[in-house]
Amino acid sequence: MNSMFYLHRLKWAGLLLVANAGLLLYLSLGDLKTMPSWSWTDIAGEGGSAALVLVWLGLMLKGRPAGRVTNLLFIGLACLFLSLWMDTLDEFVALPEAWVWDHWLESAPMPVGFVLLTIGIYHWHREQLAINAQMVNRERHFREHRQFDKVTPLADADYLRSQLAAALPEAQANQQPLSLLVLDLDEFHLVNARYGHAEGDRVLQLVCQQMMMNLRRHDLLCRLAGDRFAVLLPNTLEAQAHTLALELTQSIAHLACKSSLQGERIQLRATTVAVMARQDDAESLLARSNLAMARAKQALELKRA
Incomplete structure:
Protein backbone atom coordinates (compact mmCIF):
# COMPACT_ATOMS: atom_id res chain seq x y z
CA MET A 1 0.00 0.00 0.00
CA ILE A 131 6.32 25.67 -5.49
CA ASN A 132 6.34 26.55 -9.20
CA ALA A 133 7.91 29.92 -8.46
CA GLN A 134 10.71 28.22 -6.56
CA MET A 135 11.16 25.65 -9.32
CA VAL A 136 11.47 28.42 -11.90
CA ASN A 137 13.96 30.19 -9.65
CA ARG A 138 16.06 27.05 -9.24
CA GLU A 139 15.92 26.27 -12.95
CA ARG A 140 17.21 29.75 -13.74
CA HIS A 141 20.09 29.35 -11.29
CA PHE A 142 20.93 25.71 -11.95
CA ARG A 143 20.51 25.37 -15.72
CA GLU A 144 24.26 25.33 -16.28
CA HIS A 145 25.17 23.50 -13.05
CA ARG A 146 25.06 19.99 -11.64
CA GLN A 147 25.65 20.82 -7.99
CA PHE A 148 22.48 19.23 -6.64
CA ASP A 149 21.89 17.55 -3.32
CA LYS A 150 21.12 13.82 -3.67
CA VAL A 151 18.16 13.74 -1.26
CA THR A 152 16.36 17.05 -1.79
CA PRO A 153 15.85 19.01 -5.03
CA LEU A 154 18.21 21.71 -3.75
CA ALA A 155 21.67 22.90 -4.62
CA ASP A 156 24.48 21.92 -2.27
CA ALA A 157 26.93 23.90 -0.17
CA ASP A 158 29.44 24.30 -3.01
CA TYR A 159 26.83 25.96 -5.19
CA LEU A 160 25.85 28.28 -2.33
CA ARG A 161 29.49 29.34 -1.97
CA SER A 162 29.73 30.08 -5.69
CA GLN A 163 26.53 32.16 -5.57
CA LEU A 164 27.76 34.04 -2.50
CA ALA A 165 31.05 34.75 -4.23
CA ALA A 166 29.13 36.35 -7.10
CA ALA A 167 26.36 38.04 -5.09
CA LEU A 168 28.50 39.71 -2.40
CA PRO A 169 30.58 41.95 -4.73
CA GLU A 170 27.45 42.79 -6.72
CA ALA A 171 25.56 43.80 -3.57
CA GLN A 172 28.48 45.95 -2.38
CA ALA A 173 28.81 47.61 -5.79
CA ASN A 174 25.09 48.42 -5.92
CA GLN A 175 24.98 49.33 -2.22
CA GLN A 176 22.21 46.80 -1.62
CA PRO A 177 21.82 44.72 1.54
CA LEU A 178 22.35 40.98 1.37
CA SER A 179 21.63 38.52 4.17
CA LEU A 180 22.16 34.84 4.81
CA LEU A 181 19.66 32.74 6.76
CA VAL A 182 20.58 29.34 8.20
CA LEU A 183 18.06 26.81 9.51
CA ASP A 184 19.02 23.74 11.52
CA LEU A 185 16.53 21.03 12.56
CA ASP A 186 16.79 20.37 16.28
CA GLU A 187 17.71 16.78 17.29
CA PHE A 188 16.91 15.45 13.84
CA HIS A 189 19.17 12.48 14.50
CA LEU A 190 16.38 11.12 16.72
CA VAL A 191 14.10 10.90 13.67
CA ASN A 192 16.70 8.80 11.83
CA ALA A 193 17.29 6.66 14.92
CA ARG A 194 13.60 5.99 15.51
CA TYR A 195 12.21 5.71 11.99
CA GLY A 196 15.25 4.94 9.83
CA HIS A 197 17.23 6.99 7.33
CA ALA A 198 14.76 6.43 4.48
CA GLU A 199 12.00 8.01 6.57
CA GLY A 200 14.41 10.76 7.62
CA ASP A 201 15.09 11.55 3.95
CA ARG A 202 11.34 11.76 3.29
CA VAL A 203 10.95 14.18 6.20
CA LEU A 204 13.77 16.33 4.83
CA GLN A 205 11.96 16.48 1.50
CA LEU A 206 8.75 17.63 3.22
CA VAL A 207 10.70 20.25 5.17
CA CYS A 208 12.25 21.43 1.92
CA GLN A 209 8.80 21.88 0.33
CA GLN A 210 7.52 23.69 3.41
CA MET A 211 10.44 26.12 3.32
CA MET A 212 10.01 26.81 -0.38
CA MET A 213 6.38 27.80 0.15
CA ASN A 214 7.48 30.37 2.75
CA LEU A 215 10.25 31.98 0.71
CA ARG A 216 10.16 34.73 -1.87
CA ARG A 217 10.64 34.22 -5.57
CA HIS A 218 14.21 35.59 -5.64
CA ASP A 219 15.49 33.76 -2.52
CA LEU A 220 17.88 30.84 -3.02
CA LEU A 221 17.44 27.79 -0.79
CA CYS A 222 20.32 25.31 -0.48
CA ARG A 223 21.13 22.32 1.69
CA LEU A 224 24.37 22.88 3.54
CA ALA A 225 24.71 19.40 5.04
CA GLY A 226 22.62 16.87 6.93
CA ASP A 227 19.69 18.69 8.52
CA ARG A 228 21.03 22.20 7.93
CA PHE A 229 19.75 24.54 5.22
CA ALA A 230 20.79 28.00 4.07
CA VAL A 231 18.86 30.72 2.27
CA LEU A 232 20.55 33.49 0.31
CA LEU A 233 18.42 36.63 0.68
CA PRO A 234 19.24 39.33 -1.89
CA ASN A 235 18.29 42.93 -1.16
CA THR A 236 17.28 42.02 2.41
CA LEU A 237 18.11 43.90 5.59
CA GLU A 238 19.00 42.00 8.75
CA ALA A 239 15.68 42.85 10.44
CA GLN A 240 13.78 41.50 7.43
CA ALA A 241 15.92 38.37 7.50
CA HIS A 242 15.14 37.82 11.19
CA THR A 243 11.42 38.14 10.48
CA LEU A 244 11.68 35.57 7.70
CA ALA A 245 13.71 33.29 9.99
CA LEU A 246 10.95 33.43 12.61
CA GLU A 247 8.32 32.61 9.99
CA LEU A 248 10.32 29.58 8.84
CA THR A 249 10.74 28.40 12.44
CA GLN A 250 7.01 28.60 13.03
CA SER A 251 6.15 26.90 9.73
CA ILE A 252 8.40 23.93 10.57
CA ALA A 253 6.86 23.64 14.04
CA HIS A 254 3.37 23.51 12.51
CA LEU A 255 4.27 21.11 9.69
CA ALA A 256 1.80 18.18 9.73
CA CYS A 257 4.47 15.52 9.19
CA LYS A 258 3.45 11.94 9.98
CA SER A 259 5.39 8.69 9.81
CA SER A 260 4.75 6.37 6.88
CA LEU A 261 4.28 3.20 8.94
CA GLN A 262 2.20 4.18 11.97
CA GLY A 263 0.93 7.59 10.87
CA GLU A 264 2.06 9.18 14.12
CA ARG A 265 2.96 12.87 14.25
CA ILE A 266 6.68 13.59 13.88
CA GLN A 267 7.16 16.79 15.86
CA LEU A 268 9.85 18.97 14.31
CA ARG A 269 11.64 21.98 15.74
CA ALA A 270 14.16 24.26 14.06
CA THR A 271 16.74 26.83 15.09
CA THR A 272 17.24 29.71 12.69
CA VAL A 273 19.77 32.53 12.54
CA ALA A 274 20.22 35.39 10.09
CA VAL A 275 23.26 37.55 9.42
CA MET A 276 23.67 40.46 7.03
CA ALA A 277 26.79 40.81 4.93
CA ARG A 278 29.19 43.58 5.91
CA GLN A 279 32.60 43.55 4.30
CA ASP A 280 32.49 39.77 3.94
CA ASP A 281 33.56 37.26 1.40
CA ALA A 282 31.68 33.96 1.04
CA GLU A 283 33.71 32.06 3.64
CA SER A 284 33.64 34.78 6.29
CA LEU A 285 29.87 35.20 5.93
CA LEU A 286 29.38 31.45 6.29
CA ALA A 287 31.72 31.45 9.29
CA ARG A 288 29.69 34.22 10.97
CA SER A 289 26.46 32.31 10.33
CA ASN A 290 27.97 29.13 11.80
CA LEU A 291 29.09 31.05 14.88
CA ALA A 292 25.62 32.55 15.26
CA MET A 293 24.08 29.09 14.97
CA ALA A 294 26.46 27.66 17.58
CA ARG A 295 25.49 30.43 20.00
CA ALA A 296 21.79 29.89 19.32
CA LYS A 297 22.13 26.15 19.94
CA GLN A 298 24.05 26.78 23.14
CA ALA A 299 21.37 29.19 24.36
CA LEU A 300 18.71 26.59 23.53
CA GLU A 301 20.51 23.94 25.57
CA LEU A 302 20.87 26.28 28.53
CA LYS A 303 17.19 27.11 28.33
CA ARG A 304 16.22 23.44 28.37
CA ALA A 305 18.57 22.75 31.29
Whole structure:
Protein backbone atom coordinates (compact mmCIF):
# COMPACT_ATOMS: atom_id res chain seq x y z
CA MET A 1 0.00 0.00 0.00
CA ASN A 2 1.25 3.44 -0.90
CA SER A 3 2.73 5.04 2.23
CA MET A 4 1.03 8.40 1.62
CA PHE A 5 -2.29 6.64 1.09
CA TYR A 6 -1.74 4.66 4.30
CA LEU A 7 -1.53 7.88 6.31
CA HIS A 8 -5.18 8.64 5.44
CA ARG A 9 -6.66 5.25 6.39
CA LEU A 10 -8.70 6.79 9.22
CA LYS A 11 -10.35 9.18 6.76
CA TRP A 12 -11.37 6.23 4.58
CA ALA A 13 -12.65 4.31 7.58
CA GLY A 14 -14.77 7.27 8.70
CA LEU A 15 -16.24 7.81 5.23
CA LEU A 16 -17.14 4.12 4.81
CA LEU A 17 -18.67 4.08 8.30
CA VAL A 18 -20.95 7.03 7.48
CA ALA A 19 -21.89 5.54 4.09
CA ASN A 20 -22.81 2.19 5.69
CA ALA A 21 -24.78 3.97 8.43
CA GLY A 22 -26.85 5.67 5.72
CA LEU A 23 -27.45 2.32 4.01
CA LEU A 24 -28.57 0.66 7.25
CA LEU A 25 -30.82 3.63 8.08
CA TYR A 26 -32.63 3.39 4.75
CA LEU A 27 -32.98 -0.40 4.95
CA SER A 28 -34.34 -0.30 8.49
CA LEU A 29 -36.91 2.45 7.86
CA GLY A 30 -37.93 1.86 4.24
CA ASP A 31 -39.01 -0.90 1.88
CA LEU A 32 -37.00 -2.31 -1.00
CA LYS A 33 -38.39 -1.36 -4.39
CA THR A 34 -39.10 -4.03 -6.96
CA MET A 35 -36.75 -4.23 -9.94
CA PRO A 36 -39.36 -3.03 -12.50
CA SER A 37 -39.64 0.26 -10.56
CA TRP A 38 -35.93 0.97 -10.69
CA SER A 39 -34.85 3.95 -12.76
CA TRP A 40 -31.72 2.70 -14.48
CA THR A 41 -30.89 6.16 -15.81
CA ASP A 42 -30.85 7.65 -12.30
CA ILE A 43 -28.95 4.66 -10.92
CA ALA A 44 -26.26 4.98 -13.59
CA GLY A 45 -26.04 8.75 -13.25
CA GLU A 46 -26.07 9.05 -9.47
CA GLY A 47 -24.28 5.80 -8.68
CA GLY A 48 -21.68 6.34 -11.38
CA SER A 49 -21.04 9.88 -10.13
CA ALA A 50 -20.60 8.60 -6.57
CA ALA A 51 -18.08 6.01 -7.81
CA LEU A 52 -16.13 8.66 -9.72
CA VAL A 53 -15.97 10.89 -6.63
CA LEU A 54 -14.52 7.93 -4.70
CA VAL A 55 -11.86 7.58 -7.41
CA TRP A 56 -11.05 11.31 -7.07
CA LEU A 57 -10.75 10.87 -3.31
CA GLY A 58 -8.35 7.96 -3.72
CA LEU A 59 -6.13 9.79 -6.21
CA MET A 60 -6.06 12.92 -4.03
CA LEU A 61 -5.19 11.08 -0.82
CA LYS A 62 -2.60 8.94 -2.58
CA GLY A 63 -0.60 11.98 -3.61
CA ARG A 64 -0.93 14.43 -0.73
CA PRO A 65 0.49 14.60 2.81
CA ALA A 66 -1.71 15.23 5.80
CA GLY A 67 -2.62 18.85 6.48
CA ARG A 68 -5.28 21.53 6.29
CA VAL A 69 -5.56 21.62 2.50
CA THR A 70 -5.85 17.84 2.29
CA ASN A 71 -8.56 17.86 4.96
CA LEU A 72 -10.55 20.53 3.10
CA LEU A 73 -10.35 18.60 -0.16
CA PHE A 74 -11.28 15.34 1.55
CA ILE A 75 -14.28 16.72 3.45
CA GLY A 76 -15.52 18.53 0.34
CA LEU A 77 -15.32 15.41 -1.83
CA ALA A 78 -16.75 13.27 0.98
CA CYS A 79 -19.82 15.54 1.18
CA LEU A 80 -20.33 15.22 -2.59
CA PHE A 81 -20.01 11.43 -2.36
CA LEU A 82 -22.46 11.13 0.54
CA SER A 83 -25.03 13.29 -1.23
CA LEU A 84 -24.78 11.17 -4.39
CA TRP A 85 -24.75 7.97 -2.32
CA MET A 86 -27.99 8.86 -0.53
CA ASP A 87 -29.54 9.79 -3.88
CA THR A 88 -28.55 6.37 -5.20
CA LEU A 89 -30.04 4.56 -2.19
CA ASP A 90 -33.31 6.38 -2.82
CA GLU A 91 -33.55 4.49 -6.12
CA PHE A 92 -33.60 1.13 -4.32
CA VAL A 93 -35.40 1.91 -1.04
CA ALA A 94 -38.81 3.57 -0.72
CA LEU A 95 -39.36 5.75 2.33
CA PRO A 96 -42.72 7.18 3.43
CA GLU A 97 -43.58 10.26 1.36
CA ALA A 98 -44.45 12.25 4.49
CA TRP A 99 -40.83 12.15 5.61
CA VAL A 100 -38.63 15.03 4.49
CA TRP A 101 -35.40 14.38 6.38
CA ASP A 102 -34.19 12.06 3.63
CA HIS A 103 -34.34 14.96 1.16
CA TRP A 104 -32.02 16.92 3.46
CA LEU A 105 -29.58 13.98 3.55
CA GLU A 106 -29.59 13.90 -0.24
CA SER A 107 -29.33 17.63 -0.88
CA ALA A 108 -27.66 19.40 2.08
CA PRO A 109 -24.15 17.84 1.82
CA MET A 110 -23.81 18.88 -1.83
CA PRO A 111 -23.50 22.69 -1.45
CA VAL A 112 -21.38 22.28 1.70
CA GLY A 113 -19.07 19.97 -0.23
CA PHE A 114 -18.73 22.39 -3.14
CA VAL A 115 -17.88 25.28 -0.79
CA LEU A 116 -15.21 23.29 1.10
CA LEU A 117 -13.85 21.85 -2.13
CA THR A 118 -13.54 25.32 -3.64
CA ILE A 119 -11.68 26.60 -0.57
CA GLY A 120 -9.38 23.58 -0.67
CA ILE A 121 -8.65 23.97 -4.39
CA TYR A 122 -7.89 27.67 -3.83
CA HIS A 123 -5.29 26.88 -1.17
CA TRP A 124 -3.93 24.00 -3.27
CA HIS A 125 -3.55 26.46 -6.14
CA ARG A 126 -1.59 28.82 -3.89
CA GLU A 127 0.67 25.96 -2.83
CA GLN A 128 1.39 25.08 -6.44
CA LEU A 129 2.11 28.71 -7.36
CA ALA A 130 4.66 28.94 -4.54
CA ILE A 131 6.32 25.67 -5.49
CA ASN A 132 6.34 26.55 -9.20
CA ALA A 133 7.91 29.92 -8.46
CA GLN A 134 10.71 28.22 -6.56
CA MET A 135 11.16 25.65 -9.32
CA VAL A 136 11.47 28.42 -11.90
CA ASN A 137 13.96 30.19 -9.65
CA ARG A 138 16.06 27.05 -9.24
CA GLU A 139 15.92 26.27 -12.95
CA ARG A 140 17.21 29.75 -13.74
CA HIS A 141 20.09 29.35 -11.29
CA PHE A 142 20.93 25.71 -11.95
CA ARG A 143 20.51 25.37 -15.72
CA GLU A 144 24.26 25.33 -16.28
CA HIS A 145 25.17 23.50 -13.05
CA ARG A 146 25.06 19.99 -11.64
CA GLN A 147 25.65 20.82 -7.99
CA PHE A 148 22.48 19.23 -6.64
CA ASP A 149 21.89 17.55 -3.32
CA LYS A 150 21.12 13.82 -3.67
CA VAL A 151 18.16 13.74 -1.26
CA THR A 152 16.36 17.05 -1.79
CA PRO A 153 15.85 19.01 -5.03
CA LEU A 154 18.21 21.71 -3.75
CA ALA A 155 21.67 22.90 -4.62
CA ASP A 156 24.48 21.92 -2.27
CA ALA A 157 26.93 23.90 -0.17
CA ASP A 158 29.44 24.30 -3.01
CA TYR A 159 26.83 25.96 -5.19
CA LEU A 160 25.85 28.28 -2.33
CA ARG A 161 29.49 29.34 -1.97
CA SER A 162 29.73 30.08 -5.69
CA GLN A 163 26.53 32.16 -5.57
CA LEU A 164 27.76 34.04 -2.50
CA ALA A 165 31.05 34.75 -4.23
CA ALA A 166 29.13 36.35 -7.10
CA ALA A 167 26.36 38.04 -5.09
CA LEU A 168 28.50 39.71 -2.40
CA PRO A 169 30.58 41.95 -4.73
CA GLU A 170 27.45 42.79 -6.72
CA ALA A 171 25.56 43.80 -3.57
CA GLN A 172 28.48 45.95 -2.38
CA ALA A 173 28.81 47.61 -5.79
CA ASN A 174 25.09 48.42 -5.92
CA GLN A 175 24.98 49.33 -2.22
CA GLN A 176 22.21 46.80 -1.62
CA PRO A 177 21.82 44.72 1.54
CA LEU A 178 22.35 40.98 1.37
CA SER A 179 21.63 38.52 4.17
CA LEU A 180 22.16 34.84 4.81
CA LEU A 181 19.66 32.74 6.76
CA VAL A 182 20.58 29.34 8.20
CA LEU A 183 18.06 26.81 9.51
CA ASP A 184 19.02 23.74 11.52
CA LEU A 185 16.53 21.03 12.56
CA ASP A 186 16.79 20.37 16.28
CA GLU A 187 17.71 16.78 17.29
CA PHE A 188 16.91 15.45 13.84
CA HIS A 189 19.17 12.48 14.50
CA LEU A 190 16.38 11.12 16.72
CA VAL A 191 14.10 10.90 13.67
CA ASN A 192 16.70 8.80 11.83
CA ALA A 193 17.29 6.66 14.92
CA ARG A 194 13.60 5.99 15.51
CA TYR A 195 12.21 5.71 11.99
CA GLY A 196 15.25 4.94 9.83
CA HIS A 197 17.23 6.99 7.33
CA ALA A 198 14.76 6.43 4.48
CA GLU A 199 12.00 8.01 6.57
CA GLY A 200 14.41 10.76 7.62
CA ASP A 201 15.09 11.55 3.95
CA ARG A 202 11.34 11.76 3.29
CA VAL A 203 10.95 14.18 6.20
CA LEU A 204 13.77 16.33 4.83
CA GLN A 205 11.96 16.48 1.50
CA LEU A 206 8.75 17.63 3.22
CA VAL A 207 10.70 20.25 5.17
CA CYS A 208 12.25 21.43 1.92
CA GLN A 209 8.80 21.88 0.33
CA GLN A 210 7.52 23.69 3.41
CA MET A 211 10.44 26.12 3.32
CA MET A 212 10.01 26.81 -0.38
CA MET A 213 6.38 27.80 0.15
CA ASN A 214 7.48 30.37 2.75
CA LEU A 215 10.25 31.98 0.71
CA ARG A 216 10.16 34.73 -1.87
CA ARG A 217 10.64 34.22 -5.57
CA HIS A 218 14.21 35.59 -5.64
CA ASP A 219 15.49 33.76 -2.52
CA LEU A 220 17.88 30.84 -3.02
CA LEU A 221 17.44 27.79 -0.79
CA CYS A 222 20.32 25.31 -0.48
CA ARG A 223 21.13 22.32 1.69
CA LEU A 224 24.37 22.88 3.54
CA ALA A 225 24.71 19.40 5.04
CA GLY A 226 22.62 16.87 6.93
CA ASP A 227 19.69 18.69 8.52
CA ARG A 228 21.03 22.20 7.93
CA PHE A 229 19.75 24.54 5.22
CA ALA A 230 20.79 28.00 4.07
CA VAL A 231 18.86 30.72 2.27
CA LEU A 232 20.55 33.49 0.31
CA LEU A 233 18.42 36.63 0.68
CA PRO A 234 19.24 39.33 -1.89
CA ASN A 235 18.29 42.93 -1.16
CA THR A 236 17.28 42.02 2.41
CA LEU A 237 18.11 43.90 5.59
CA GLU A 238 19.00 42.00 8.75
CA ALA A 239 15.68 42.85 10.44
CA GLN A 240 13.78 41.50 7.43
CA ALA A 241 15.92 38.37 7.50
CA HIS A 242 15.14 37.82 11.19
CA THR A 243 11.42 38.14 10.48
CA LEU A 244 11.68 35.57 7.70
CA ALA A 245 13.71 33.29 9.99
CA LEU A 246 10.95 33.43 12.61
CA GLU A 247 8.32 32.61 9.99
CA LEU A 248 10.32 29.58 8.84
CA THR A 249 10.74 28.40 12.44
CA GLN A 250 7.01 28.60 13.03
CA SER A 251 6.15 26.90 9.73
CA ILE A 252 8.40 23.93 10.57
CA ALA A 253 6.86 23.64 14.04
CA HIS A 254 3.37 23.51 12.51
CA LEU A 255 4.27 21.11 9.69
CA ALA A 256 1.80 18.18 9.73
CA CYS A 257 4.47 15.52 9.19
CA LYS A 258 3.45 11.94 9.98
CA SER A 259 5.39 8.69 9.81
CA SER A 260 4.75 6.37 6.88
CA LEU A 261 4.28 3.20 8.94
CA GLN A 262 2.20 4.18 11.97
CA GLY A 263 0.93 7.59 10.87
CA GLU A 264 2.06 9.18 14.12
CA ARG A 265 2.96 12.87 14.25
CA ILE A 266 6.68 13.59 13.88
CA GLN A 267 7.16 16.79 15.86
CA LEU A 268 9.85 18.97 14.31
CA ARG A 269 11.64 21.98 15.74
CA ALA A 270 14.16 24.26 14.06
CA THR A 271 16.74 26.83 15.09
CA THR A 272 17.24 29.71 12.69
CA VAL A 273 19.77 32.53 12.54
CA ALA A 274 20.22 35.39 10.09
CA VAL A 275 23.26 37.55 9.42
CA MET A 276 23.67 40.46 7.03
CA ALA A 277 26.79 40.81 4.93
CA ARG A 278 29.19 43.58 5.91
CA GLN A 279 32.60 43.55 4.30
CA ASP A 280 32.49 39.77 3.94
CA ASP A 281 33.56 37.26 1.40
CA ALA A 282 31.68 33.96 1.04
CA GLU A 283 33.71 32.06 3.64
CA SER A 284 33.64 34.78 6.29
CA LEU A 285 29.87 35.20 5.93
CA LEU A 286 29.38 31.45 6.29
CA ALA A 287 31.72 31.45 9.29
CA ARG A 288 29.69 34.22 10.97
CA SER A 289 26.46 32.31 10.33
CA ASN A 290 27.97 29.13 11.80
CA LEU A 291 29.09 31.05 14.88
CA ALA A 292 25.62 32.55 15.26
CA MET A 293 24.08 29.09 14.97
CA ALA A 294 26.46 27.66 17.58
CA ARG A 295 25.49 30.43 20.00
CA ALA A 296 21.79 29.89 19.32
CA LYS A 297 22.13 26.15 19.94
CA GLN A 298 24.05 26.78 23.14
CA ALA A 299 21.37 29.19 24.36
CA LEU A 300 18.71 26.59 23.53
CA GLU A 301 20.51 23.94 25.57
CA LEU A 302 20.87 26.28 28.53
CA LYS A 303 17.19 27.11 28.33
CA ARG A 304 16.22 23.44 28.37
CA ALA A 305 18.57 22.75 31.29
